Amino acid sequence: MMKKKVLLFADFGIDDIMAIIYAYFEKNVEIVGVVAEYGNVNKKTAIRNAKYIQRNTGRYDVPLIGGAERSMIGDPPIYYPEVHGPEGFGGFVIPEDFQEDDNVFENFHQIYDIIEKYDGELTIVCVGRLTSLATSFILYPETVAKVSEIYVMGGTFNFPGNVTPVAEANIYGDPYAANIVINYAKELTIFPLNVTQRAILTADMVNEIDKINQEKNNQLGTIIKPMMDYYWQFYKSQIPTIPGAPLHDVVTLWGIFNENEIEYELKPVRVVTSPGSAFGQTIGDFRDFVQLAEYPVHRIAMDFNYDSFIQRVTEVLTVELNNQRYR
Template identity: 55%
Template sequence: MVKKMLFFSDFGIDDNIAVLYAFFNKEIDLVGVVADYGNVSKQDALRNAAYLQELTDRRDVPVFAGAELPLTGDPPEYVPDVHGVEGLGPIIPDIEVDYTLENFHGIQEIIERYPNEIIIVNVGRLSSLAAAFILYPETMKRVKDFYIMGGAFNEPGNVSPVAEANFFGDPYAANIVLTQAKPPVKIIPLNVTSGAIVTPALIDELDAYYQSIGSRVGKLVKPMFDYYYKFYKERNPELTGAPLHDVLTLWALLNEDKVVYRNIPVKVIVNRGEAFGQSVGDFRNTISKAGFPVHHVAVNFSYTDFIKDFFITMKNSKSHNGAH
């Protein structure tokens, strides 16, 4: 059955590849995209979303302007070294966008239109999703399911020794979502997504295919990926590829039986200090556990199934108006 997905994203490289994966996947009906600050500014995220709309010829998918700032009130820090100045690696999109677009309420309208059908996938900071719970608490009860890329459990973080970027960027928002969302939220944490390694050889094979069919949108994948891989390789020379965190989160939505979850009480540390933004999960094998909200935390997935599906799906580009 096709799943109706509302995608919250901060439009860095792995986000952009995840959006293309959703466009090309016949099992996903992308009903809307919320563009947030995070890897890049909200304005750049909106522009990247509009750019992908144009290249994929999918102007039927509405783009909503999300949050510009975290609930912490701190100015956001962008990461051009990872995702490029524009969030597309070396690519500078030549496109004009109407930045006056403030249509956040459209999220409410879409959920009301498809009650108990919408699955929200959030792969960036959680500020916009938290705002939706603050503004539309009754509407948000009609969301069928939540998948969140965020946190790191029993493993190091990527922005501090203990914290992952999405939760660290706005821990207040992460806690609002984890306390307000209809449980269980499915959390796909950094320690799992880091295993979703895609190799340059696989990307080269896809690129050869995109070049052969003249897919405008497909031709974006290799330059974006190469930029992203270079960053990861410099940070950790042992890596054989780059992790597509956000693609794995979408894949988990479609492959429930190929992801191992545990029911775990979870909270996020909001106190300033060394643990700021840390995701705490009570993984103890005891009957009595911490009184935090209990969610499904991913602990493992089938890598071979993931890679096979990613490759097959990304070759679907021809049938989705990707070739011009």
């Protein structure tokens, strides 16, 4: 199987950081660019977090692009330190020797260059707010049309939201941007909360991953436990019986090369952009009718093979992480 060439859009909180660590060591994925934007943390922190992972993987060959700093709604973004920690790394504290430089990351045009470079071969995976991706659709429609496929972690269908009773965080953070992507994207696959919420890395699995990485003295591997423990504590405060924290963004990345392990449905989709209690809700028309709503039709993940997912993620975060650490 050919490696999937991925341009990753993320707002580097815990599950995004887990996703990029996973992606760098997953042999089926080749990250060819990273867009860091506001979302779980502000843009400046997101870029700094991406740089820290860059330093610890040595992947300076992968362009780092500054994405959106604020949403299309026009209101100041709301951040969630209780979920991802004040810095986005949960309980892990970035060492003091890691100095961030003050380079202004307004290099968004590099998205255009990357799409052109991998014309027809590129997979976009967006696991944060959709603001930067939507901006690409507005500025470079002909170029974005050359992307082979787009995967988005966001929304929730016939399942409660996590920010409001009906809305999921990535969509709620900028429903206007989500509406642009839903209306204009071709070959769009959505990994919604109702699926990703089940991609749980249990506390026992985290301890096992940590034990192996501690034994190997793997600096990158040992940040996983303090992040995931913090994440689990948040989830436990909301869902006391949950055995661990879900890897929303990791399962979306894993999904791009595991077609046979996922159940999909093609359904009409729309996003509620009008203010009120349904703001940011994703609506899928799942009626058993011949004639469904005339919304854009997209592919929605409905279920996945949990055992296969967990087995591969654990393998990558232990074996692959240590086999390839100095590449």
